[in-house]
Amino acid sequence: MKCRHCGAKVTQTFCDLASSPPSNAYLTTDTRDAAEQWVPLRTFVCGECFLVQTQDFHASSELFSSDYPYFSATSSSWLRHCEDYVAMISERLALTSTSLVVEIASNDGYLLQFVRARHIPCLGIEPTLSTAEAARAKGIEVVTEFFGLALANELREQGKSADLIIGNNVLAHVPDINDFLSGVGRLLKDDGVATFEFPHLLKLIEFKQFDTIYHEHYSYLSLLAANNLAKHAGLEIFDVDQLTTHGGSLRLYIQKKATGKRPISPNVAAVQTSESNAQLNDMKIYRDFQDRIYKIKYDLLTFLIEQRRQGKKVIAYGAAAKGNTLLNFAGVREDLISFVVDRSPGKINRYMPGSKIAIVSEDRIRAEKPDYIVILPWNIADEIEKQLKYVRQWNAKLVRAVPELCIW
Numbered sequence: 165m166k167c168r169h170c171g172a173k174v175t176q177t178f179c180d181l182a183s184s185p186p187s188n189a190y191l192t193t194d195t196r197d198a199a200e201q202w203v204p205l206r207t208f209v210c211g212e213c214f215l216v217q218t219q220d221f222h223a224s225s226e227l228f229s230s231d232y233p234y235f236s237a238t239s240s241s242w243l244r245h246c247e248d249y250v251a252m253i254s255e256r257l258a259l260t261s262t263s264l265v266v267e268i269a270s271n272d273g274y275l276l277q278f279v280r281a282r283h284i285p286c287l288g289i290e291p292t293l294s295t296a297e298a299a300r301a302k303g304i305e306v307v308t309e310f311f312g313l314a315l316a317n318e319l320r321e322q323g324k325s326a327d328l329i330i331g332n333n334v335l336a337h338v339p340d341i342n343d344f345l346s347g348v349g350r351l352l353k354d355d356g357v358a359t360f361e362f363p364h365l366l367k368l369i370e371f372k373q374f375d376t377i378y379h380e381h382y383s384y385l386s387l388l389a390a391n392n393l394a395k396h397a398g399l400e401i402f403d404v405d406q407l408t409t410h411g412g413s414l415r416l417y418i419q420k421k422a423t424g425k426r427p428i429s430p431n432v433a434a435v436q437t438s439e440s441n442a443q444l445n446d447m448k449i450y451r452d453f454q455d456r457i458y459k460i461k462y463d464l465l466t467f468l469i470e471q472r473r474q475g476k477k478v479i480a481y482g483a484a485a486k487g488n489t490l491l492n493f494a495g496v497r498e499d500l501i502s503f504v505v506d507r508s509p510g511k512i513n514r515y516m517p518g519s520k521i522a523i524v525s526e527d528r529i530r531a532e533k534p535d536y537i538v539i540l541p542w543n544i545a546d547e548i549e550k551q552l553k554y555v556r557q558w559n560a561k562l563v564r565a566v567p568e569l570c571i572w
């Protein structure tokens with residue numbers, strides 16, 4: 165296969181998770197017993213530009229373009245993160261009522277609501293109709309299309325240009341990342357800024373976060389790879405923040421190379437140094453990853469089988485996409501984890517894709533008093549632990565599988 169970015173031949177596997185259904189293809193009572201489409205889930209690394217990327221499936225576009233049911237953002241820590249970001253960036257860029265903020269993949273307006281509250285004009289771009297509707301209900305203007313150079317040109321023709329373009333956890337979702345970044349360059353004002361947040365590949369490797377890999381994520385980025393991508397699109401990374409979200413993310417600050425006037429922050433060199441210390445520019449670290457994640461699978465299965473033998477009840481919390489990657493890679497079914505609890509009304513009474521484990525509401529925890537609760541979205545484990553304080557009344561223990569099996 166050819167690299168999504170530089171076109172070089174890509175042969176080195178980074179992580180092979182066998183195959184699974186798309187991680188957001190939750191089943192209903194009606195579809196539960198129907199055949200599911202299992203698709204290989206394998207990532208490669210390009211030896212030329214070091215972009216980690218999924219295997220390309222021409223047949224998959226149809227599979228992943230369906231309008232999945234809308235799930236509102238329920239994590240309060242994530243909303244707080246977004247509110248803080250908006251406060252910081254509107255001050256840093258001195259945004260006013262004459263500026264324009266564009267968010268790509270604006271979802272239900274979870275972030276732009278904070279921009280709007282500051283009376284700064286904003287525009288959301290969100291191809292999923294049901295989700296865009298939720299944003300419009302908050303009074304946010306939304307374009308329901310995929311973003312790329314074509315849409316950027318269209319918006320330019322309408323006289324729109326952006327002081328700030330925001331993309332949170334969107335770069336990974338873009339199949340044609342070169343076209344996407346060309347669109348960013350086209351839509352930005354000469355002195356405009358784009359910020360992109362994404363889980364840092366360095367953390368994925370260090371903390372074995374293989375469960376953040378799923379079909380809908382086409383690429384996994386280091387600063388090293390992002391630099392190559394930006395340069396190719398005539399852009400320049402002038403600052404970077406290291407964040408704790410999603411197990412360790414980067415927030416890149418990007419300007420147009422030709423017209424941007426902001427000096428390059430020493431933060432950029434600092435992250436570059438940490439990546440070269442970790443040898444992200446050496447293929448060995450990518451080659452060695454698979455063996456490290458097999459250990460997670462074996463430890464989790466050993467634990468679950470042991471509890472089953474002892475007659476203990478084990479359930480899981482959080483029907484997140486990363487939970488599906490973990491459960492399907494490890495081959496866990498409802499004999500080992502009885503059900504998954506989630507707070508999102510859109511997920512309750514559905515089934516996890518692949519494992520077909522039932523998703524139920526939280527009152528089932530009080531009713532059934534499980535011995536162990538496996539927290540699937542480990543990135544918000546602290547928040548979930550607080551929510552689940554009451555399970556200590558019957559001495560239940562919490563469990564996480566990544567980066568290594570931990571029971572407390």
Ligand SMILES: [Zn+2]
Nearest residue numbers: 167170210213
């Ligand atoms: Zn490449």
